[in-house]
Amino acid sequence: MNLADMKPGQKAEITGFLEGISIEQRLKDLGFISGTKVVCVGRSPLGDPVAYKVCGAVIAIRKEDARWVMVKEVETCAR
Numbered sequence: 033m034n035l036a037d038m039k040p041g042q043k044a045e046i047t048g049f050l051e052g053i054s055i056e057q058r059l060k061d062l063g064f065i066s067g068t069k070v071v072c073v074g075r076s077p078l079g080d081p082v083a084y085k086v087c088g089a090v091i092a093i094r095k096e097d098a099r100w101v102m103v104k105e106v107e108t109c110a111r
Contacts, residue, residue, distance in 0.1 A: 035098035038072035044103035063087035
């Protein structure tokens with residue numbers, strides 16, 4: 033699964049990047065690092081970009097770029 037597949041409220045852990053990505057370093061600089069937890073916060077009214085909470089910050093990126101970041105869904109904690 034990749035970031036673009038996530039639905040608002042869904043939680044995941046970043047597992048890596050697809051090969052051949054030209055903006056990998058830029059995404060890492062924004063906090064999208066393997067092992068980091070990420071939450072899909074919401075989508076813009078037209079569906080692109082999508083906002084994610086990562087490392088305590090909300091970052092909006094285009095779906096086109098989010099498709100390069102691979103994630104695995106994590107279970108939510110019971111309250």
